[in-house]
Amino acid sequence: MGARPIAIEQLNLWYGALQTLKDVRVEIPARRVTAIIGPSGCGKTTLLRCINRMIDLVPGARVTGSVRLGDFQVYGRGVDVTAVRKRVGLVMQKPIPLPMSIFDNVAFGPRLYGTGGRKQLRETVEASLRVAGLWDEVKDRLKEPAGRLSLGQQQRLCLARGLAVEPEALLFDEPTSALDPISTVKFEHEVLKLKERYTCVIVTHNLQQAMRIADHVLFVYLGELVEHGTAHQVFTSPREAATASYLGSGI
Amino acid sequence: MLQRRHIHDYIARHAMLAATLFAGGLVIAIAVALYLRAHPLLASQSLAALLRGHTWAPSRGEFGFLPFIAGTLWVTAVAAALAVPVCLLAAVYLAEYAGPRVRAVVKPLIDVLAGIPSVVYGVWGLLVVVPYIAETLGPYAQRHWAHLPLLHTDYTTGFSILAGGVVLAIMISPAIIAIADEVLRAVPREYREAAQALGATRAETITRVVARKALPGLAAAVVLGLSRALGETMAVLMVVGNWPHVPTSIFDGAYPLPALIANNYGEMMSIPLYDAALLGAAFLLLVLVLAFNLLARVVLVRATREAV
Numbered sequence: 001m002g003a004r005p006i007a008i009e010q011l012n013l014w015y016g017a018l019q020t021l022k023d024v025r026v027e028i029p030a031r032r033v034t035a036i037i038g039p040s041g042c043g044k045t046t047l048l049r050c051i052n053r054m055i056d057l058v059p060g061a062r063v064t065g066s067v068r069l070g071d072f073q074v075y076g077r078g079v080d081v082t083a084v085r086k087r088v089g090l091v092m093q094k095p096i097p098l099p100m101s102i103f104d105n106v107a108f109g110p111r112l113y114g115t116g117g118r119k120q121l122r123e124t125v126e127a128s129l130r131v132a133g134l135w136d137e138v139k140d141r142l143k144e145p146a147g148r149l150s151l152g153q154q155q156r157l158c159l160a161r162g163l164a165v166e167p168e169a170l171l172f173d174e175p176t177s178a179l180d181p182i183s184t185v186k187f188e189h190e191v192l193k194l195k196e197r198y199t200c201v202i203v204t205h206n207l208q209q210a211m212r213i214a215d216h217v218l219f220v221y222l223g224e225l226v227e228h229g230t231a232h233q234v235f236t237s238p239r240e241a242a243t244a245s246y247l248g249s250g251i
Numbered sequence: 252m253l254q255r256r257h258i259h260d261y262i263a264r265h266a267m268l269a270a271t272l273f274a275g276g277l278v279i280a281i282a283v284a285l286y287l288r289a290h291p292l293l294a295s296q297s298l299a300a301l302l303r304g305h306t307w308a309p310s311r312g313e314f315g316f317l318p319f320i321a322g323t324l325w326v327t328a329v330a331a332a333l334a335v336p337v338c339l340l341a342a343v344y345l346a347e348y349a350g351p352r353v354r355a356v357v358k359p360l361i362d363v364l365a366g367i368p369s370v371v372y373g374v375w376g377l378l379v380v381v382p383y384i385a386e387t388l389g390p391y392a393q394r395h396w397a398h399l400p401l402l403h404t405d406y407t408t409g410f411s412i413l414a415g416g417v418v419l420a421i422m423i424s425p426a427i428i429a430i431a432d433e434v435l436r437a438v439p440r441e442y443r444e445a446a447q448a449l450g451a452t453r454a455e456t457i458t459r460v461v462a463r464k465a466l467p468g469l470a471a472a473v474v475l476g477l478s479r480a481l482g483e484t485m486a487v488l489m490v491v492g493n494w495p496h497v498p499t500s501i502f503d504g505a506y507p508l509p510a511l512i513a514n515n516y517g518e519m520m521s522i523p524l525y526d527a528a529l530l531g532a533a534f535l536l537l538v539l540v541l542a543f544n545l546l547a548r549v550v551l552v553r554a555t556r557e558a559v
Contacts, residue, residue: 085450096445
């Protein structure tokens with residue numbers, strides 16, 4: 001499984017008559033962290049959820065245009081949504097441990113796809129927990145309910161759970177907004193390690209966080225992709241006035 | 252002014268406490284009253300003998316409760332076997348799949364089902380279920396199920412455990428469906444998203460995550476339904492045959508505890524100990540329902556601890 005770049009072309013999204021994404025076109029590079037920033041309600045999360053088609057779950061949402069992962073057409077005809085979700089992992093805003101043990105949480109995805117025997121499953125779980133930086137903290141309590149972990153641990157568990165299905169890209173939807181500062185730093189540290197193997201896209205309200213971990217930045221405003229570029233360029237010399245004003249108010 | 256508000260607060264709080272104590276105290280008061288009234292019987296015969304006795308012959312002073320306990324459990328078990336799977340599937344459909352329009356039509360219909368008086372169900376059982384079992388299902392079972400346990404029969408009048416179970420199953424369904432539906436809908440959307448984000452299909456999401464998260468509540472829904480089934484009287488006594496013996500097949504008649512009490516209380520009170528025996532039956536029924544709830548509670552607590 002290699003990391004693949006994500007190509008978004010002419011992406012439009014309507015909720016009923018309301019258009020919330022307008023003609024978004026952008027290439028999101030592989031093995032980099034790309035941050036999506038912008039004010040609340042501008043379509044950041046919506047854009048993120050178009051990439052793994054979680055947007056399909058929203059009643060009344062209609063998407064046109066295309067999203068490609070490498071040469072895989074996410075919105076292609078006859079594409080199995082579950083296959084998309086397997087290729088593109090999602091870590092949500094609030095950590096949601098599934099109502100089962102720590103081990104079963106991580107094994108949840110692999111079990112759906114029926115990969116390998118028990119031994120291989122154990123190896124997958126351990127490897128995923130290691131990559132998520134949680135193994136040492138939970139290796140002696142894998143049978144415990146996942147709900148007993150701290151919030152920060154739960155979020156890394158959710159990350160491990162997503163990693164266990166061997167995705168090609170990882171989406172993060174404000175993954176640290178529910179965490180304390182120390183857990184946040186730890187989580188960011190894991191994300192930085194992950195970009196060596198995955199295409200990482202992170203929605204964040206926290207501009208400092210974007211500066212700390214992002215290589216590329218997309219600035220979304222009122223459903224439009226106003227500006228994108230390397231983090232250095234966007235943060236130090238934004239081309240658009242809207243970007244400058246948002247950055248100015250946020251910093 | 253402040254003073255008055257504090258007095259108000261004080262009165263409200265204690266009034267609510269009194270109401271709560273009253274409701275809780277009722278159960279204890281009923282249990283104690285039943286026990287005291289049943290006491291003469293217990294004084295004359297050992298509890299074990301009463302519970303194991305097969306013969307119910309009040310005029311000879313024989314009060315064997317076993318047929319009635321067995322009848323209650325059989326009818327409830329049949330009702331559970333029929334109602335629980337269907338109700339849970341219906342609740343899952345309503346909570347997870349049905350669109351707002353389907354819900355808007357089906358939910359009120361199910362609620363109406365809950366409001367139908369039990370005697371109406373009894374009449375329906377008498378006119379529809381009993382004849383169907385006597386004329387169609389019973390003869391079929393005679394020919395084809397003769398060697399099956401629980402399902403064999405030589406002859407059935409239709410007044411049977413099965414008839415009672417069918418009527419009961421329909422009576423307890425609305426409550427089970429309504430509660431199970433609420434419980435499933437109370438599972439936060441994020442759990443469904445978390446599972447689906449990993450590539451789970453809708454069915455996988457429901458069976459592996461939502462149902463699991465809702466397990467304690469679903470169990471509570473079933474327990475509530477079955478508690479009602481244990482005590483339901485009217486509809487059951489109309490179709491169950493009221494034959495005091497220990498059943499071996501669902502085509503046998505039976506005589507559940509509530510029917511025993513309802514049919515006999517008020518008659519033949521001159522027979523010694525009869526009154527005490529019927530109140531003993533009521534006490535037994537109360538104990539049965541309490542024990543069932545307690546057991547369910549223990550199972551629930553364990554399930555919750557494991558699942559979270």
